[in-house]
Amino acid sequence: MDNTYLDMELLRFTTAGSVDDGKSTLIGRLLYDSKSIFEDQLDQVENSSKKRGLDHTDLALLTDGLKDEREQGITIDVAYRYFATPKRKFIIADTPGHIQYTRNMVTGASTANLALILVDARHGVVEQTCRHSFIASLLKIPHLVVCINKMDLVDYNEEVFEKIRAQYESFASKLDVQDIRFIPISALKGDNVVNKSEKMGWYEGATLLYTLENIHIGSDQNHIDCRFPVQTVIRPKQDRYHDFRGYAGRVAGGVFKKGDEVAVLPSGFTSKIQGIHTMNGEVDEAFAPMSVTITLEDDIDLGRGDMIVRAHNRPDVSQEIDIMLCWFNNNGPMPRAKFTLMHACNEVKAMISKVHYKLDINTLHRNEEDLEFGMNDILRVSIRTTKPLMKDAYRKNRSTGSIILVDDATNETVAAGMII
Amino acid sequence: MLNQKLVKKRMSRYNLTHLKELESEAIYVIREVFAQFEKPGILFSGGKDSIVVTHLARKAFWPAKVPFPLVHIDTGHNFPETIKFRDDLVSNLEVDLVVASVQKSIDQGRVREETGRDASRNWLQITTLLDAIEENGFDSLMGGARRDEEKARAKERFFSHRDDFGQWNPKNQRPELWNIFNGKKNFGEHFRVFPISNWTEMDVWQYILSENIAIPSLYIAHHRDVIKRAGTWLPNSEFITLREGEQVVNKKVRFRTLGDITITGGDESNADTLEKIVAEVAAARQTERGNRADDKRSETAMEDRKKEGYF
Numbered sequence: 001m002d003n004t005y006l007d008m009e010l011l012r013f014t015t016a017g018s019v020d021d022g023k024s025t026l027i028g029r030l031l032y033d034s035k036s037i038f039e040d041q042l043d044q045v046e047n048s049s050k051k052r053g054l055d056h057t058d059l060a061l062l063t064d065g066l067k068d069e070r071e072q073g074i075t076i077d078v079a080y081r082y083f084a085t086p087k088r089k090f091i092i093a094d095t096p097g098h099i100q101y102t103r104n105m106v107t108g109a110s111t112a113n114l115a116l117i118l119v120d121a122r123h124g125v126v127e128q129t130c131r132h133s134f135i136a137s138l139l140k141i142p143h144l145v146v147c148i149n150k151m152d153l154v155d156y157n158e159e160v161f162e163k164i165r166a167q168y169e170s171f172a173s174k175l176d177v178q179d180i181r182f183i184p185i186s187a188l189k190g191d192n193v194v195n196k197s198e199k200m201g202w203y204e205g206a207t208l209l210y211t212l213e214n215i216h217i218g219s220d221q222n223h224i225d226c227r228f229p230v231q232t233v234i235r236p237k238q239d240r241y242h243d244f245r246g247y248a249g250r251v252a253g254g255v256f257k258k259g260d261e262v263a264v265l266p267s268g269f270t271s272k273i274q275g276i277h278t279m280n281g282e283v284d285e286a287f288a289p290m291s292v293t294i295t296l297e298d299d300i301d302l303g304r305g306d307m308i309v310r311a312h313n314r315p316d317v318s319q320e321i322d323i324m325l326c327w328f329n330n331n332g333p334m335p336r337a338k339f340t341l342m343h344a345c346n347e348v349k350a351m352i353s354k355v356h357y358k359l360d361i362n363t364l365h366r367n368e369e370d371l372e373f374g375m376n377d378i379l380r381v382s383i384r385t386t387k388p389l390m391k392d393a394y395r396k397n398r399s400t401g402s403i404i405l406v407d408d409a410t411n412e413t414v415a416a417g418m419i420i
Numbered sequence: 421m422l423n424q425k426l427v428k429k430r431m432s433r434y435n436l437t438h439l440k441e442l443e444s445e446a447i448y449v450i451r452e453v454f455a456q457f458e459k460p461g462i463l464f465s466g467g468k469d470s471i472v473v474t475h476l477a478r479k480a481f482w483p484a485k486v487p488f489p490l491v492h493i494d495t496g497h498n499f500p501e502t503i504k505f506r507d508d509l510v511s512n513l514e515v516d517l518v519v520a521s522v523q524k525s526i527d528q529g530r531v532r533e534e535t536g537r538d539a540s541r542n543w544l545q546i547t548t549l550l551d552a553i554e555e556n557g558f559d560s561l562m563g564g565a566r567r568d569e570e571k572a573r574a575k576e577r578f579f580s581h582r583d584d585f586g587q588w589n590p591k592n593q594r595p596e597l598w599n600i601f602n603g604k605k606n607f608g609e610h611f612r613v614f615p616i617s618n619w620t621e622m623d624v625w626q627y628i629l630s631e632n633i634a635i636p637s638l639y640i641a642h643h644r645d646v647i648k649r650a651g652t653w654l655p656n657s658e659f660i661t662l663r664e665g666e667q668v669v670n671k672k673v674r675f676r677t678l679g680d681i682t683i684t685g686g687d688e689s690n691a692d693t694l695e696k697i698v699a700e701v702a703a704a705r706q707t708e709r710g711n712r713a714d715d716k717r718s719e720t721a722m723e724d725r726k727k728e729g730y731f
Binding site: 010040342411 | 451
């Protein structure tokens with residue numbers, strides 16, 4: 001029995017692109033070459049392609065799931081795709097490049113370890129490349145892989161690749177991304193996707209799949225600053241566990257160990273970790289993103305939204321918060337509108353107290369004059385809350401540094417924000 | 421041996437395996453349901469996916485009991501094995517069981533039984549389910565649907581809003597970012613929640629194997645009386661009428677998914693252990709729902725049903 005799956009890791013990546021840049025072909029090839037497309041799915045796609053009068057099998061139909069999408073040939077919403085190799089399981093958040101692109105790209109990017117940026121070798125870096133890359137950096141995706149695609153159409157020319165790479169690097173110097181890699185590929189012909197290209201002997205780097213399988217993601221989580229937002233309190237009303245009072249949650253950062261001195265916020269009381277529990281038994285330590293139940297040595301009144309942290313490493317506690325906000329709703333906010341702000345198992349009322357600037361995501365220009373905003377706008381704001389939040393900067397911790405705003409009248413999620 | 425060492429080295433000490441990470445995500449989602457809603461339940465079909473969700477719910481609240489009832493929409497066309505499995509599980513977990521019966525909906529005149537060659541009670545379940553939600557005041561129901569199993573389901577959110585008619589509006593879903601789930605709703609509306617959205621069929625089987633979770637014997641290869649219909653082995657039962665040219669034969673089969681006994685086809689298989697099932701799934705060239713007649717009615721059969729309020 002093959003037990004390699006017990007050592008597999010999970011990598012989440014996002015792709016974005018428009019109709020012609022070969023994104024669907026690339027995803028199709030990754031799924032196909034990793035044997036993740038089933039025969040009946042392929043039959044279905046072939047039938048649909050024929051029905052539409054296409055002379056080739058359109059693999060994009062694999063990702064378009066809704067009736068309207070298939071009828072209109074557009075992608076409305078983020079689609080999630082799955083494939084696995086013996087080393088890793090992959091979750092692709094495939095985001096459409098046109099309609100509501102910011103909303104969808106931001107959503108897909110929010111949980112990704114890696115962003116796949118596709119550049120057409122014939123066109124080089126275009127506006128959309130910059131837009132995708134900027135959103136990836138805004139959402140702090142740790143790794144960017146830039147695939148220079150359609151190399152077959154430029155004679156697999158090294159100079160073309162190097163020129164685009166230089167072009168991209170000069171633009172990317174304005175972005176906050178640590179790890180950027182470049183791979184010359186042809187998704188259509190399969191060069192450097194799964195197998196090393198025979199046509200590009202000059203390229204000494206890894207193929208795309210090898211990169212996806214081996215890129216180091218162990219440091220993507222914050223394992224330094226201990227943060228444990230309490231989701232709910234567990235009190236079994238049974239004789240055997242009569243005095244059990246456990247705090248259930250998912251570790252948002254750091255490593256918690258049995259016996260650690262901790263502080264609970266917002267009250268500020270201190271105690272020690274008595275035990276870290278799971279149904280499979282007690283564990284010595286818990287780290288992000290583990291879901292566990294923590295018991296403390298002292299009887300402290302703790303509930304949902306409170307946070308367990310290390311006594312000497314605490315998050316900011318504040319009611320005035322600076323945020324990069326992405327607006328998702330067709331309508332901008334009413335004047336002096338109040339929202340419910342959701343953050344790390346916490347809910348507070350909030351209002352936007354000041355809009356500092358609106359960001360043009362194509363040029364990165366800060367517009368401080370026109371501060372009206374609507375769907376897909378990205379802006380820097382100050383937000384005031386009715387109760388203090390225990391928060392970190394988003395760049396330090398994606399869990400305790402992110403918020404969403406909910407419109408109380410419609411219950412819709414109208415904005416997402418990254419704490420500065 | 422060398423290879424094993426490399427693997428160990430590559431996984432740093434503070435890295436979770438993919439199964440542990442998926443488990444942790446699902447437990448987080450289930451706990452959010454408990455925290456955000458007043459009256460949740462687990463939709464339990466007796467299939468492997470709802471069994472895994474129930475197992476994850478045990479883990480989420482251990483050492484306390486699962487704080488939700490299991491909700492079974494009973495078409496009356498069951499595999500007897502499924503019902504026994506359900507009842508044993510309910511008594512082991514000491515949880516409540518809510519059974520909503522399609523037969524009762526028919527008897528009360530809420531729905532009319534389909535007639536004709538391929539009649540099934542699949543659509544009828546929608547009314548029974550929505551009535552059960554209203555009668556019991558459920559404000560959220562968790563299910564074992566996964567994004568990888570069907571193209572309309574690939575568009576689902578973890579927290580999926582339903583209006584006061586129980587309808588899903590796939591074109592206007594709330595964006596779902598990071599691990600923040602917005603379960604806000606108006607009175608009369610409810611949520612469907614899918615904790616194992618990100619799992620594949622393979623993940624489910626590997627997890628069942630690694631956690632040693634009990635599953636109905638139907639999933640494991642066994643001898644059974646079956647009938648060849650529409651390219652699949654349909655189990656013989658009191659609900660099935662033989663058509664011309666059809667005959668009952670005994671075959672060693674197993675089921676990859678479990679639905680109504682009238683619409684769930686089996687595959688010939690020798691996989692009589694969990695290990696063999698995992699190997700069989702890894703080699704499969706057809707999707708698991710390929711043998712489900714309910715999905716074959718049209719290209720958008722699942723989306724159409726889901727919009728009306730289906731699972």
